[in-house]
Amino acid sequence: xxxxxxxxxxxxxxxxxxxxxxxxxxGEIVTVxxxxxxxxxxxxxxxxxxxxxxxxxxxxxxxxxxxxxAFKRIGRGIxxxxxxxxxxxxxxxxxxxxxxxxxFKDDRVDKDMQDAFEMFPILREKRNLTAGGxxxxxxxxLAIARALMGRPNCLLLDEPSMGLAPIxxxxxxxxxxxxxxxxxTVLLVEQNAFGAxxxxxxxxxxxxxxxxxxxxAADLIADPRIREAYLGI
Amino acid sequence: MSELLQFLFSGLTVGAVYALVALxxxxxxxxxxxxxxxxxxxxxxxxxLTVFAYAxxxxxxxxxxxxxxxxxxxxxxxxxxAIEPAxxxxxxxxxIITIGASIFLRGVAQVLFGKQIHRFPSxxxxxxxxxxxxxxxxxxxxxxxxGLAVFYALYLFFTKTLTGKxxxxxxxxxxxxxxxxxxxxxxxxxSFALSxxxxxxxxxxxxxxxxxxxxxxxxxxxxxxxxxxxxxxxNPKGALVGGxxxxxxxxxxxxYLSSQYKDAAAFVVILLVLFIMPQGLFGAxxxxxx
Numbered sequence: 001x002x003x004x005x006x007x008x009x010x011x012x013x014x015x016x017x018x019x020x021x022x023x024x025x026x027g028e029i030v031t032v033x034x035x036x037x038x039x040x041x042x043x044x045x046x047x048x049x050x051x052x053x054x055x056x057x058x059x060x061x062x063x064x065x066x067x068x069x070a071f072k073r074i075g076r077g078i079x080x081x082x083x084x085x086x087x088x089x090x091x092x093x094x095x096x097x098x099x100x101x102x103x104f105k106d107d108r109v110d111k112d113m114q115d116a117f118e119m120f121p122i123l124r125e126k127r128n129l130t131a132g133g134x135x136x137x138x139x140x141x142l143a144i145a146r147a148l149m150g151r152p153n154c155l156l157l158d159e160p161s162m163g164l165a166p167i168x169x170x171x172x173x174x175x176x177x178x179x180x181x182x183x184x185t186v187l188l189v190e191q192n193a194f195g196a197x198x199x200x201x202x203x204x205x206x207x208x209x210x211x212x213x214x215x216x217a218a219d220l221i222a223d224p225r226i227r228e229a230y231l232g233i
Numbered sequence: 234m235s236e237l238l239q240f241l242f243s244g245l246t247v248g249a250v251y252a253l254v255a256l257x258x259x260x261x262x263x264x265x266x267x268x269x270x271x272x273x274x275x276x277x278x279x280x281x282l283t284v285f286a287y288a289x290x291x292x293x294x295x296x297x298x299x300x301x302x303x304x305x306x307x308x309x310x311x312x313x314x315a316i317e318p319a320x321x322x323x324x325x326x327x328x329i330i331t332i333g334a335s336i337f338l339r340g341v342a343q344v345l346f347g348k349q350i351h352r353f354p355s356x357x358x359x360x361x362x363x364x365x366x367x368x369x370x371x372x373x374x375x376x377x378x379x380g381l382a383v384f385y386a387l388y389l390f391f392t393k394t395l396t397g398k399x400x401x402x403x404x405x406x407x408x409x410x411x412x413x414x415x416x417x418x419x420x421x422x423x424s425f426a427l428s429x430x431x432x433x434x435x436x437x438x439x440x441x442x443x444x445x446x447x448x449x450x451x452x453x454x455x456x457x458x459x460x461x462x463x464x465x466x467x468n469p470k471g472a473l474v475g476g477x478x479x480x481x482x483x484x485x486x487x488x489y490l491s492s493q494y495k496d497a498a499a500f501v502v503i504l505l506v507l508f509i510m511p512q513g514l515f516g517a518x519x520x521x522x523x
Contacts, residue, residue, distance in 0.1 A: 048412060049411075050408055050411060050412065069411075069416075070411040070412065071410075071411045071414050071415055071416045071417070072414075074412065074413065074414040075414060079412070079413075080412050082408065082409065082412060086406055086408055086409040086412070087406070087409065088401070088402050088405045088406055088409060088410075089405060089406070090401065090405045091398065091401060091402065091405060095398055098395065098398065099395075099398055099399065099402050099410075099413050099415075100413050101413075102395065102399060102413045102414045102415055103414045105395075146413065147412075150413060150414065
């Protein structure tokens with residue numbers, strides 16, 4: 001569904017992605033793990049279109065989308081829950097969700113919002129409050145729920161566990177795993193390699209702008225090099 | 234008593250104009266955090282273009298519509314030619330660009346329209362209404378009605394429509410706005426068009442009372458800015474209340490102190506607001522957890 005080949009990207013004169021090859025098949029949960037600064041977030045930004053690409057190609061459902069502007073990619077079925085949540089802090093929880101479905105004006109918007117409230121009941125409770133006042137965990141739930149309101153075929157999740165208490169981390173990972181049953185394909189970027197690999201089908205390991213290893217998540221978890229470098233075991 | 238009422242009427246009239254200018258500020262500020270100091274020039278263009286379209290033989294209402302549309306187009310051009318190319322620059326730089334644009338527009342107006350004072354007739358005659366010993370011009374009622382109508386329309390736009398929410402979302406978080414599918418460049422274009430159109434409407438409404446010339450924009454922009462600050466930048470309700478309050482303060486200063494201090498009132502208000510309550514009367518409370 002998503003095919004990335006030889007992808008390069010730079011910030012000014014400094015290249016941070018040195019030719020990434022990665023693919024995601026329909027219905028999979030694929031994770032990209034790696035240390036801080038490896039280029040994981042840049043990779044997701046290239047896919048969502050908020051970071052310019054300097055070389056290579058991104059294909060989504062066999063269409064090249066490398067130069068499609070960000071605001072048009074969501075219409076093709078790619079939505080992103082960005083790093084740092086990036087919710088609309090001055091708007092209410094409900095407005096945030098409604099804007100997640102900005103492209104849609106049909107009855108399904110209401111239904112999707114009810115589904116989001118089912119998934120995260122705390123958001124229903126706080127629906128009329130300003131999103132900036134939510135706790136970190138609630139903001140993360142809102143960011144994921146907002147991305148789901150855009151009816152993704154492919155959901156890009158950037159560090160959903162960052163800065164959250166361990167119990168919330170588990171809750172977020174459970175939600176991500178359940179997305180499979182909703183037929184949403186997930187590309188999950190995480191520093192929490194263990195948690196991410198546990199719920200993923202396949203994984204890629206990224207180091208300083210290159211993919212250094214890839215394979216079934218279960219194999220990666222068992223690999224001694226990964227265990228030493230990322231899992232702290 | 235009738236004196237007080239008279240000051241109140243003139244305060245309401247000027248205040249409605251300030252409110253319209255402040256509402257214009259509100260839209261662009263909401264979309265981009267930029268305070269557009271060329272807002273006063275939009276008011277000038279609205280009045281001036283109406284003068285010339287009317288002189289060219291168009292009926293007044295048509296002349297006004299043409300003026301508003303052309304001014305809106307000028308607003309769009311300002312965004313496309315001056316603001317959009319500087320995207321990514323700090324807000325302060327963008328604000329300075331708008332000051333430059335205002336000087337440019339004023340210069341062009343001086344060349345095109347000359348330095349004379351221009352006017353066109355009132356919409357519904359010049360026979361004042363008498364209320365409680367004071368008088369009010371029919372045109373003043375047009376100005377006040379215009380201010381209220383624009384406020385209400387904007388209030389509905391920002392609270393009830395998805396497009397209005399998209400404007401708010403764009404200013405709140407441009408990156409996230411793009412991620413949910415909002416074309417943020419289009420939002421900016423829309424904001425400048427709306428803002429310029431509202432400014433032009435103010436010019437159309439007030440010119441029969443105050444007349445117009447190429448340089449009326451500076452004072453209007455500064456006072457509209459004071460009004461927006463007083464009410465709380467970015468809030469339509471604040472713009473309306475701030476504008477009318479400022480108009481009344483000014484009229485009372487002129488009436489009871491001296492008309493020479495009239496213009497000082499706006500600047501005293503700006504200073505007081507900045508010292509005492511920088512958020513203004515209705516400014517958003519900043520609560521944010523990270």
